[in-house]
Every structure is written in structure tokens, then in C-alpha cells.
Amino acid sequence: MEQHLSLLRQDEWRIIDHSSLGPHFDAKQSFAIDDTLCAFVGKGESSPVMRSWVHHNTIVLGIQDTRVPYLQDGVQFLKEQGYRVIVRNSGGLAVVLDEGVLNLSLILRESEKGIDINRGYDTMWELVRFMFKEYNVQIDAYEIVGSYCPGSYDLSIDGKKFAGISQRRLRNGIAVQIYICVNGSGAKRAEIIQGFYEKTLKKDETKFAYPEINPATMASLSELLQTELTVSEVMFNVLTTLKDLSGRIYAEGLREEEQEMYEKNFIRMKERNEKAFKDLL
Template sequence: MLEMVQPSARHAAPPVVLQWTRQGPSLGPAEDLDYGITLLRAAQNGLITSPMVRLYRPAPTVAFGQRDARLSGFARAQQACRAHGFAPVVRRAGGRAAAYHAGSVVVDHIQRDQDAMQGFQDRFAGFGEMFAQVFRSAGVPAAVGEIPGEYCPGEYSVHTSLPPGPGGAERGPVKLAGTAQRVVKGAWLFSSSIVVEDPAPIRAVLVDVYEALGLDWDPATAGAATDAVPGLDVETFAAGLRAAYQPVEDRPWADLLEAVPPR
């Protein structure tokens, strides 16, 4: 198990959210990514003035990084996604291919910030630790840090250790969440994909996608929280996440799909 990354004092406390977007179904794989950027631009332009969180269960998606799209095997990787029932999309943030589906939660935190680059690295540590704490509260022994051979590797990935397999065989850690960040002048978007349940389809699609891209990784690192705690579900994790944000007051959900329509 890797050492847990500790957030700095600036981001040690759970973030405060003053408003939530209405929780609902996915808008569609590409539309979900685009709407996050739409909300970021709305914050930049002053249409969103309070910290805002969008929480949703995504459609089956493989989100490629910009570097992936330039590889010679990218077209084959897209075909592999479709063969597994996942939509291939290219995100504007960095990183490598990551997969998520309805057994996952995507969290978009959008915040207006006149000095948006300040605390860029602290946000990775702070949000990662918050997600890990939500998992720990649900009985999942989660920590923050890159694990060897993981897909879409990142210094602040959230992972969990697994109990021994049949016959006492040791099993390595699995990745539960990856995070990405986009900063514009006056605002930032912190987006996280968190795999709670049903890991088999994610592992299967990533095996074929990474083979097509010619990228090395260890498929054993692709998993879900239910690998460690069978029976945990998305609704339970989402409820824990909302509690972790510690809203300063109980405000109603904001119907931003009307106030800031998707493009």
C-alpha cells in the first residue's frame, strides 16, 4: 500500500458547496464533458457566483486524453470502445484513457476564483483525500497515490487494498478514482470519475483500448469499491459525498440545465 498523500493546510477541510446542480441522468457521453466546460465558462463570466457541484451517473464512456488521440492505434481503440458498448470521447484535460459507466459517479466542482491557478496542486491532494475519506466512512480502506501499472496514472489517484483472494492469494491495490482539472482566467473546474460498482466491464474495455493504443498497464489495477466491500452501491457513496461537502445551508437544487443550457 502506498503512503497516503496529505493535503496542505489550505485544503485540509472538506470543500464547502453553496449550491448543487440538479442530480439527474447523463446528458450523453460527449454532452456530459461539454456541459462541464459550459459551467466553467458560466463561472468565468459571472453567471455562477457560488461554488457549484454537479453529481451524476454517467453513460458508459471511455474518456481519452489529448495524447491518446494522436497515437496510431486511436481509431482501433475507438472501435474497441464501441464493441464493448462504451462511447469514445476525447476530453480537454490531460491524462490517458479512463472508463466509467452507470456504476460510477462523476463529480464536477466548478468555482469562480480570481486567482484560479493558486492552489492548483493543493486541490488535487485535497479532493483526493476527501473522496478517500468518503470511501473509508463506507468501510473501504482507501488512500491517495499512484499505484504501479494503473490506467490513466496520476499522483493523486484514489485506490484501495483488497482482501486476500481464494486460497489466501495476495491481491494488489485497485484504482477507484481519477481526477482532472481545467483552469481558465477567473474560474476552475475539478472533475473526478469514481468507480463504485460493477468493475468487470471497465476492466474489459480498458484491456482492449490500451492494447490498441500500445500502452503498458496492469489490468489487475482496474476495479471498483465493491471489490473491497461487496454490496456498496452508487447511491450510498453519493450520499456520503454530499455529507462530506458540509453545505453551509440547505439550499434547493439549482436547475442549471435551464439556467445554463447545454450547448
């Protein structure tokens, strides 16, 4: 545990809070921002960063999700449910983002010895366990079969998944990203993704094994802890936890040179999305 703690125990954490920017904040911007921060943290020009972000009614697809046989039907279905659809630049499969889902990115510099991939995941798992230790619940990390975007670091309580972790490594920087379903219905979110796969696969055989979604495997923290949590309360938990574990925390937005790189990365994200969905336009 101590080696994982050491990654949380930084001299200082730079905090970038994008959790209350509202419905016009586009998820493509978030992935471009994290890539930008990876570059600057990776070359030692920024302290490690904790960035928080919330996006309203957005489905984020993985690259594999754009290779389904009937993508157009799935995108149409999601739009009819009131969701924007984007494809991200990192691994994983489709996830639901809405105003009850808090996303966190821990952006760290690759050390000389290297940070192996599991240690990156363990660091985020450790942070979440610290954040909710007062509830005296066991937060497990293993694949929850039947959940959307399943992976070996699905975070769950009593077998029900409330969060998923991914990683992106770029230019000596590492972005460990998590989505945490804070409130609302985990099962209803899962039903949306279940519908997407039903519309896009239509029981055709595919080389890639897409998950069979069982909505009962997913829940929000409010449901699991039987207490109504808000995103801002969880955000406060994040900040106090990092402050307790590190030397200091300070808030700072994108600097001028970071803003310039972000603009280029955002154009790349837009082009990636245009290419992914070009046949649907």
C-alpha cells in the same frame, strides 16, 4: 488539512445532479456543461458548484489517445464491446464510464491569491475521505502504476485504484473532476482499456509512453469495502458531506444565460470530436 477544508467549507454549494439522466445522456454534454459553469463561477455569477454525472457504456479518450498509430482498430474494438467513444477537452488518458461509475465535478472560483493545482486535487481527495470515513479505511493518493489514466492523484485502498482526479482551468474557474468506480469489476474495466492499447499500439514504438495496463491494480469501492454500494447511496454521501461542511446546499439547474453558453460549448465539443475521428468516418 485546514487549508484544504476551507475550499470545501463554502457559504453555499449549488448542486446540479445529472447522475440519473440515463443512457441517452452524452458525455460530450458533460464536458460542455462543466466549461460553462467554470465561466459563470469564475466571474462570480454563481456559487461554487458540485455537479454529479453518470454516463452509460462510454470510453472517454484523452487527446494523446487519438495520436496512437492504429486509432481506427481501437475505436472499432471499443464499439464491438458496446461502448461509445468520445475525446475530452481536458488532460489525461482513456477512462471507462458506465452506470457503476459516479463522476463528480467541484467547480470553484480562482481566488486573488490563486488556487495552486495540488490544492485543487487535495480538495477532492479530502471530500472523498470525508465521504467514506465511516468505513475506517485509508484512502491514499499516489500514482498506481498499471492502472488506466495513471496520475499522482490516483485514489486507492490497499494499493488498488478506484478513482482518478483531473482538473480543467478556464476563465478564472476551476473544475476538479473525479470518476469513482462505485460498483462492478475494476479489473474488467481495466481489461477494456488494455484491449484498446493493444489494438492501437501493436507494440510499435511511440514518442509518448502509454500505460501498460495491469487489470489487477484496479477495483471498485464495492469490491474494496466488501459491501454492495450503489451510485445513489454514494450520491447521498456527497450531499450530506457538503451539507455538514458548508453553510447550505441548494439544487439549481442551468440558468437561461448558462444554457446559451452551454449550447456553444457543446457545438465546440462535437466539432472537436468530429476532427479527432474524421479519418475514421
